[in-house]
Amino acid sequence: MAERQTNHELYQRKIALRHAVIVASCAALLILSLIVSMNIGYIPLSPMDTLRTLMGDGTERETLILFQFRLPRILISVLVGAGLALSGCIVQGISRNALADPGLLGIHAGAGLMVILYVLFFGAQSFLSVLTLPFLALTGAGITAVMIYVLAFKPSDGVALLRLILTGLAVQAGISALTTVLVVKLDDTQFDFVALWQAGSIWGSNWKFILALLPWMLLLIPYVLMQSRVLDVLSFGDETAVSLGLGVEKERRRLLAAAVALAAVCVAVSGSIGFIGLIAPHLARRLVGPKHVILLPACGLIGAALLSAADTLARGIMQPAEIPAGIMAAMIGAPYFLYLLARTR
Amino acid sequence: MKQLQESVRPGPALHTQKKSRALAAWLIIILGPGLVAWLMALSITKGAADISLPLVWDALFRFDGGDIRHLIVADLRLPRVVASALAGAAFAVAGALMQGMTRNPLADSGLIGLNAGAGFALSLCFAFFPHLGYLKLILCSFLGAAFGGVLATGIASLGRSGALPMRLVLAGAAVSALLTALSQGVALYFNVAQNLMFWTLGGVAGSNWTQVSIMTPWIGAGLLGAVALSRFITLLSLGEEVAKGLGLNTVLVSILGSLLVLVLAGTAVSVLGAVSFVGLMVPHLARFLIGVDYRWIIPASAVLGAFLLVLADLGARTLTPPFEIPVGALISLIGVPFFLYLARRQRRAL
Numbered sequence: 001m002a003e004r005q006t007n008h009e010l011y012q013r014k015i016a017l018r019h020a021v022i023v024a025s026c027a028a029l030l031i032l033s034l035i036v037s038m039n040i041g042y043i044p045l046s047p048m049d050t051l052r053t054l055m056g057d058g059t060e061r062e063t064l065i066l067f068q069f070r071l072p073r074i075l076i077s078v079l080v081g082a083g084l085a086l087s088g089c090i091v092q093g094i095s096r097n098a099l100a101d102p103g104l105l106g107i108h109a110g111a112g113l114m115v116i117l118y119v120l121f122f123g124a125q126s127f128l129s130v131l132t133l134p135f136l137a138l139t140g141a142g143i144t145a146v147m148i149y150v151l152a153f154k155p156s157d158g159v160a161l162l163r164l165i166l167t168g169l170a171v172q173a174g175i176s177a178l179t180t181v182l183v184v185k186l187d188d189t190q191f192d193f194v195a196l197w198q199a200g201s202i203w204g205s206n207w208k209f210i211l212a213l214l215p216w217m218l219l220l221i222p223y224v225l226m227q228s229r230v231l232d233v234l235s236f237g238d239e240t241a242v243s244l245g246l247g248v249e250k251e252r253r254r255l256l257a258a259a260v261a262l263a264a265v266c267v268a269v270s271g272s273i274g275f276i277g278l279i280a281p282h283l284a285r286r287l288v289g290p291k292h293v294i295l296l297p298a299c300g301l302i303g304a305a306l307l308s309a310a311d312t313l314a315r316g317i318m319q320p321a322e323i324p325a326g327i328m329a330a331m332i333g334a335p336y337f338l339y340l341l342a343r344t345r
Numbered sequence: 346m347k348q349l350q351e352s353v354r355p356g357p358a359l360h361t362q363k364k365s366r367a368l369a370a371w372l373i374i375i376l377g378p379g380l381v382a383w384l385m386a387l388s389i390t391k392g393a394a395d396i397s398l399p400l401v402w403d404a405l406f407r408f409d410g411g412d413i414r415h416l417i418v419a420d421l422r423l424p425r426v427v428a429s430a431l432a433g434a435a436f437a438v439a440g441a442l443m444q445g446m447t448r449n450p451l452a453d454s455g456l457i458g459l460n461a462g463a464g465f466a467l468s469l470c471f472a473f474f475p476h477l478g479y480l481k482l483i484l485c486s487f488l489g490a491a492f493g494g495v496l497a498t499g500i501a502s503l504g505r506s507g508a509l510p511m512r513l514v515l516a517g518a519a520v521s522a523l524l525t526a527l528s529q530g531v532a533l534y535f536n537v538a539q540n541l542m543f544w545t546l547g548g549v550a551g552s553n554w555t556q557v558s559i560m561t562p563w564i565g566a567g568l569l570g571a572v573a574l575s576r577f578i579t580l581l582s583l584g585e586e587v588a589k590g591l592g593l594n595t596v597l598v599s600i601l602g603s604l605l606v607l608v609l610a611g612t613a614v615s616v617l618g619a620v621s622f623v624g625l626m627v628p629h630l631a632r633f634l635i636g637v638d639y640r641w642i643i644p645a646s647a648v649l650g651a652f653l654l655v656l657a658d659l660g661a662r663t664l665t666p667p668f669e670i671p672v673g674a675l676i677s678l679i680g681v682p683f684f685l686y687l688a689r690r691q692r693r694a695l
Contacts, residue, residue, distance in 0.1 A: 099515070151685055162511045166688040169518050170681050173621070177677035184668045195538070199529050274522065323533055327526045334523030341516055342503035 019288045019298075026287075026301040030078070033305055037074055037312035038066065073205035076269060077311045077325065078304040079213055080202070081276055083266040085303020086224055088277025089284070089296060090259040093231045094252050097161045098282065098340055102263035103274035105168035109175040110144025111137035111264040112272055116179060116197060120190050130208045134216055137268030138261055145260045147171060197271040200326015202311060204269035216265040221300070224258055228292035231255065235290065273326040275333020276303055282336075369634050370641035377648035381430060384652060388659040389422045396422075420554075428552035428560065428616055429658040429672075430651040433623060435564045435613035437650025438571045438643055439606045440624020441631065445578040445639050446602045450629070450687055451510040454490075454610035455621025461521035461528075462493020463614040464541070468528035472535035480559050486615035491607050496520050511688075552616065560612050567609040571643050574601055578639040620673040622680025623650055629687070 038050045043065055045053070053062045084102070091100045102108065114136040122129055152159050152167040176198070183194050196203055204212075230251050233241045241248050267273065280303035281295070287302075288294045310328040390396050394417050403409070404418035436454060443452035454460060466489025470477050477485070501509075501516035532538040577598045580588040588595050610624070631645040654672070657679075661670045 104518070151689075154689065162515075163688060166511055166514060167685060169514065170684045170688065173677050173684075174681035177674040177681070180674035181670050181678070184665065184670055199533075323530050327530045327533075330522050330526035331530070334519045334526065337519045338500050338516060338523075341512065341519065342500050 019294045022287050023294065023298050023301065026298055026305065030301055030305040030308070033309050033312065034074055034078070037308055037315070038070055040312055040316040041065070041070060068206070072207050072210055073202060073311070074308055075210055076202055076205050076213070077308040079210070079217055080266040080270040080273065081280075081304040081307025082221070082300040083217060083262045083303075084273060084276040084307070085280030085284075085299045086221065086296060087259040087262040087266070088303075089281040089292075089299045090224060090231065090255050090262075091277070092281050093235050093292065094255055094259075095161050095164070096235055096237070098344065099165065099278075099337070100161065101275065101278035102259060103272070103277055104165055104172075106144055106148055106172035106175065107141045107168075107260055107263045108267045108272040108274065109172045109179075110147075111141040111267050112197060113175050113179055114140030115268050116194055117182070119193060120183075120186065127208055130204070130212045133204075133209075133268045134212055134265040137264040141260050141264035142257075144171060144175070145256070196324060199324040200271040200273040200329065201322070201324030202270045209269045213265060213269055216261070220258055220262050220265075224255075224262070225296055227251075227255060227258075228296055231292040231296075232290075235292075271324065271326055273307070273329050275329050275337065276307055279333050279336055280306055282340075366634070366636050367641065370638075370645055373631075373634065373645045373648055374641075377645070377652065381648060381651050381655060384655050384659070385426045385430060388426050388655055388662075389418055391659060391663050392422060424554050424557045425552045426655060426658065427557050429654045431557070431560060431564045432613040432617040432620075433650040433652070433654025433657075434568060434647040435609040435650070436617075436620065436623035437627035437646040437653070438568055439609040439613070441628035441639065441643050441646040442571055442574075442578060442602050442606050442609075443624065444628050445582040445642070446599055447513075448582055448584065449510045449513060450690075451514050451625070451684070453621060453623075453625035454494075454606070454614070455619065455623075456514055456625065457517040458493035458497035458520035458524065459490040459607075459610045460493070460614055460619040460621060461524035462489040462491070462496070463487075463611060464619055465489050465493070465524040465528040465531075467615070468531045468537065468541050471537040471540050472531050475537075479556055483559065483563070483612055483615045487607055487611035490611040490614060493520055493524055494603075494607070556616060560616050563608055563612045567605050567612070568647055570601070570605045571609070571647075572640075574598065574605065575639040575643045578602065578643070579637070582637070582639065617654075618671075618673055620654075620676055622676055622684065623653060625687075626680055626683050627653060629683075 035047065035050070039045050039047055045062060045065065049058065049062055050066065052058050053066045058066065087102045088100070091102055091105070092098060115133060118129075118133065118136050148164065148167050148171050149159065151171070152164040154160070154163070179194065179198075183191060186194070193203070230246065233244055233246050234248065234251065234255075236244075238248055263277065281299050283302050284295055284299040288298045307325060307329070310332070311325040314323040314325050314328050386398060386401050389401050390398055394414065396414055396418060400414055401418055404412075404415040405423075408419065409415050439454050440452065443454070443457070444450060463486040466485045467482065470482055470485050474481075497517040497520040498513065500520070501513040528541065529538075532541040577588075577593060580591055580593050581595060581598055581602075585595055588598075613620075627646050627650045628642060630649055631642045635641045635645055653676075657672050657675050661672045661675050664670060664675075
């Protein structure tokens with residue numbers, strides 16, 4: 001009996017160690033991809049040049065390229081990737097369904113409508129206006145989320161997931177139609193901005209936007225990580241959660257609000273990027289299993305790696321044209337979604 | 346055969362009514378075209394240049410090549426209106442065929458990847474063969490539409506439960522996302538984004554007689570084929586087993602029906618761009634007015650679809666002068682609430 005106990009403990013420890021190694025290698029992989037992506041772009045820099053410049057010893061031109069263009073963009077893609085991935089992880093955990101993704105639910109479109117309207121009327125030049133963007137995106141996403149929830153709710157069976165996704169799709173179609181109607185009056189540059197936003201090009205790639213995004217991330221990500229136990233209990237199913245003494249509806253609403261907020265502030269600076277929130281949680285679950293205390297960090301790292309890799313690819317392979325990261329994400333993500341759909345019964 | 350048909354009660358899935366109302370059908374099919382023609386004439390009079398109804402009449406039947414207003418009617422407005430009507434009828438009938446064959450109330454060419462597939466094919470054409478003729482563009486858009494549709498329906502039918510309505514919509518959405526991303530990528534890389542954007546937004550603005558003359562035989566043949574096939578579509582809509590039991594060659598009918606859907610939707614998409622929801626809404630409206638018999642539903646859908654698109658085109662041109670609203674966006678705004686209502690009524694889950 002005692003022997004079995006120790007065996008069990010050993011096994012637990014082994015698992016924990018394995019997960020730690022996996023997460024650490026995710027982080028290493030992320031850092032590696034960042035180094036690569038610093039070298040890649042319209043003007044290639046060698047790894048040594050990059051390192052020298054980072055240490056503050058580069059030529060003026062190298063410094064400009066790295067600090068004014070490349071670094072902010074990489075950091076934004078890391079932050080946004082992590083944010084979208086965590087948001088997707090929460091939505092999938094709450095709904096206990098593999099197909100859920102804040103982008104599919106039309107959250108992006110709602111946030112985007114507000115952002116597009118604001119940028120068109122006031123521009124995104126001054127620091128103040130950049131700081132207000134996340135608030136606007138939050139408002140738009142919040143309104144959209146409530147609307148979708150109300151429309152998908154039925155007294156007979158609450159919010160059935162599939163109906164939720166269908167409703168999300170429809171609301172998304174409606175919002176993009178509305179956006180189209182609104183952008184009819186635009187001139188060419190404004191029109192290009194809207195097209196780029198919808199394709200998910202990481203447009204807000206300078207330090208201002210990073211500063212606008214950071215406080216939100218520093219607020220939301222720790223909160224989400226603290227809720228990992230609650231997410232675990234929720235993923236057992238409602239009856240179990242209730243019998244364990246959890247206020248299911250209240251917790252679910254809180255977490256959903258956090259997920260929507262995360263997705264909204266991210267797309268405010270990056271444009272509409274789908275599928276990252278769908279794939280990252282899946283990969284993470286495959287690697288470290290369903291426990292949120294380890295799943296969430298792994299998920300955030302993988303999301304960051306995915307998006308920064310997608311952006312690097314977009315900048316690297318398609319010279320001189322730039323393919324928006326959102327398009328790359330959809331090219332990788334949509335087939336995966338279809339594969340999942342074919343597997344579910 | 347006829348007695349058999351009437352003794353079989355349709356299933357409750359799609360059809361809430363028990364009887365077909367032939368009178369309503371006759372009214373729509375006989376009076377409808379007249380109404381559509383009147384709306385088309387009205388639509389021609391509206392626009393930047395001031396043109397009256399009698400003038401339209403004169404331009405049509407007593408054409409005077411020296412009169413600039415006659416030229417505006419004949420060369421700019423008329424082809425556009427005719428293209429709208431034809432494409433509307435084509436979208437609606439394609440939707441009716443799909444809904445009847447699959448018994449899926451959410452089937453629509455825009456929702457199952459046909460539009461995105463056609464768009465992808467067109468983006469490739471714009472990028473690699475910028476000087477293709479219109480006929481070849483239509484053929485490419487057929488192929489693309491077929492590719493998108495087969496991909497979405499194929500993936501939705503995998504898995505144990507087969508292609509349930511909601512699964513099909515999800516698969517269609519993902520296939521559309523993928524193909525749209527691909528075409529955007531191609532468009533950006535080869536710098537043809539503007540052409541593609543113009544097309545995607547659903548513009549009949551650039552319709553000319555060449556386009557109309559090429560699309561008319563295709564859509565005409567498609568509509569006639571659909572009417573010829575309509576009896577068997579009714580049988581199919583009773584369910585696979587019932588249709589087989591009545592001695593119907595279901596495979597043959599499905600193949601013919603799918604071909605017709607491709608011809609109709611593919612042509613309409615190549616002319617009008619990515620317009621969704623017409624094929625979703627119109628057949629439902631027709632069923633609501635007429636009942637369950639596709640011999641009536643299909644011609645009535647053609648008339649109602651033409652009416653809807655001519656109306657939408659009129660709205661697109663006159664609501665926000667001097668700007669035009671893209672037709673596709675306008676129809677989506679009407680179509681989305683309708684779709685939501687249908688999705689709420691779905692009882693079966695994944």
